[in-house]
Amino acid sequence: MKKDAIAKQLEEIKSLLKKKVDQANRYASKPLNFNQAAEYLGFSHSYLYKLTSRKIIPCHRPTGKVLFFNKAELDEWIFENRSQESGDRSQNKNNEEEDEPP
Numbered sequence: 467m468k469k470d471a472i473a474k475q476l477e478e479i480k481s482l483l484k485k486k487v488d489q490a491n492r493y494a495s496k497p498l499n500f501n502q503a504a505e506y507l508g509f510s511h512s513y514l515y516k517l518t519s520r521k522i523i524p525c526h527r528p529t530g531k532v533l534f535f536n537k538a539e540l541d542e543w544i545f546e547n548r549s550q551e552s553g554d555r556s557q558n559k560n561n562e563e564e565d566e567p568p
Contacts, residue, residue, distance in 0.1 A: 497526070503535040507544075 498506060503525075504514045517523040524539040 497534040497536055498540075500533045503533075503540065506537070507540065
């Protein structure tokens with residue numbers, strides 16, 4: 467009896483995990499709206515608007531007004547800018563060391 471209960475619970479867990487994965491895959495291909503992109507990035511609406519108006523962050527305006535974002539492009543933008551920023555920090559640190567008198 468105990469084995470049957472464990473097997474049933476295991477099947478329920480598998481089913482829930484499959485639904486979660488299917489849902490994640492379904493939303494991965496859908497574009498994010500402005501609010502979803504701000505939440506995903508952890509940015510305020512005003513900051514995200516500033517980035518889009520300055521064409522710093524990738525976005526799409528198919529109708530000319532409403533903004534949409536591609537999650538893969540946002541991820542690429544995040545990591546692209548992250549590596550540049552960390553490279554800048556190491557350059558600044560090296561420059562500071564060079565500027566110090568012996």
